[in-house]
Amino acid sequence: MGKWESFFSKDTQLLKSSEIRDLLKLTEGRNVISFAGGLPDPSTFPVEDIKKITNEILESKSSQALQYTATAGVSELREQLVSFSNLRGISNITQNNIFVSVGSQEALYILFNVLVNPGDHVFVEKPTYLTALNVLRTRRPEFHGVPISERGPDLHEMERQLKNLQSEGKKVKLLYIIPTAQNPAGTTMYMEDRKYVMELASKYDFLVVEDDAYGFLVFDGDNPPPLKALDKEGRVIYLGTFSKILSPGLRLGWIVADEEIIREVELFKQNVDLHTPSFNQFIAAEAIRKGVIQNNLPKVKSLYKEKRNQMLSAMDVYFPSNVKRTRPVGGMFVFVWLPGNLNTTQLLQQAMMQGVAYVPGNSFYYDYSGTNTMRINYSFPSKEEINKGIEILGNLIKSKI
Ligand SMILES: Cc1ncc(COP(=O)(O)O)c(C=O)c1O
Structure with missing residues (x-):
């Protein structure tokens, strides 16, 4: 001891x-x-681009970039993220659906704290991202696992478990899932499986926390749209990150979700760190606006x-x-x-x-x-x-x- x-x-x-x-x-x-x-x-x-952008920001926007900012994020970045989300097929959203976090890790931390009570029924893939699991564990949910094979998660098995839980009168709260280039399994779900998840979510009325950390990094074949792009009911909470497409050291991620959920995340984050570093957010906004990320x-x-x-x-x-x-x-x-x-x-x-x-x-x-x-x-x-x-x-x- x-x-x-x-x-x-x-x-x-x-x-x-x-x-x-x-x-x-x-x-x-x-x-x-x-x-x-x-x-x-x-x-x-993209070191040279970041150097140039950083200088420009310090020259023209230092009073904002070095200042406190809104908890949900710098407006310039949220606006850019609306159009950046379109590249993944996510449309019909506004700035109010976007929330900027300190990496997607903070988004996971806040979301699971905002959503999960001890004893809640939560589905995760088997295997799934370790640090998401660790955060979930601190919420003491009742876990249910969806086994992954080379094809991705076994959704028939998930449906079987959902039926069982329903017959026992138990309600499922959420599914945490990484449909594209899964960590750790490396699997990418087929379009038909994506639709199947959305049907299950709707039928059994649970939320989907979709982690799209690698969604921009599909290098073979089709890149099916994220679940959020198929979401007609607002039940998918989408997580993106700049870590794999720009720089993990900037510690920037974002959430796309229904405004009601964003508001709750905002209240929670005020107690964690007030807001995500403004300076980094300006860098990311410019990196999207100038096409640095897209071109890289x-x-x-x-x-x-x-x-x-x-x-x-x-x-x-x-x-x-x-x-x-x-x-x-x-x-x-x-x-x-x-x-x-x-x-x-x-x-x-x-x-x-x-x-x-x-x-x-x-x-x-x-x-x-x-x-x-x-x-x-x-x-x-x-x-x-x-x-x-x-x-x-x-x-x-x-x-x-
Ligand atoms: C699936 C997944 N989600 C989230 C994260 C967290 O990344 P970050 O906080 O850098 O956005 C990672 C990092 O490796 C990851 O693999």
Whole structure:
């Protein structure tokens, strides 16, 4: 027990430092190829454009950009986000439907606090984004899982569970879902499945929190519209982020939702941090207005496609054939299922000794199942590292089978 532990609130006990994070810390300063993070390739940052925009803002708008601003965000940015949302097929919205947050992470934190009471029935994908799960856990909901296969979430299974809950007189509050280039699974839902989710949401009357973190990063085939673009009833709360398309260091994300929901989020955020940094918001607004993001996207997508290709071909060569994996059409991750008896948490220590790190997949499951899975990132490592790292990992897996 630490010296000050008895002073900490009960809630902080849910904030246990993740075992994995502690393990991955051991890689710091060592020569380990890391497939563990979720970082963009820094060569995609439009540094010169940001430099120019920053200077212009300081010269012409410093009195606003360096000042406090409205809790929902700088009006210039919200206006730009209305048209930027059109690029994803989201229309019929105004500034009043937009809320700017400190990354989409803060949006998740606020939304789950605003919406979820202890004991509420909440659906998540199995697996799903770890930090969303962690925030949800602090709300103490009753979790229900939708298993993901190479195709995406199994919606028939979800419907089966919804029917069961209904027959027990239980009402579902919300579904948290990442339909496009899912983190960690790398799956992208087909259009028919997207319509199916919306039918279920309407029939069983629940809210959908749609995380579109990678929606602008689909590099293969069609990019189906987000659920928000199919939403006729206002029940989808859409989350976007500048982290993967401009810079994560700016810490900017946004919500598109019904005005009533936006107002509630605004009240909550006033108690958290008053507003998202004005200066960064002006930078993002100009980056959209000048087309910096739109013009940079083809470069980002083609780089990630090359890295994805490198990753998949290395896996074809070095992984045994009874290892299953996704084939992402966008985003930054491949998800891998090893034969059921292999435990990827146990394997990690050995992998790191041999110079490779990944994230064991069970942290992405609300019930910590998925012990034979792993998430592999391809956006950050170089192509040479991808090849070398997958060779090491493949040999290690083969030695265990
Ligand atoms: C699915 C998903 N949602 C949300 C986030 C949070 O990103 P940010 O707070 O940088 O917008 C991430 C980051 O990796 C993510 O993968």
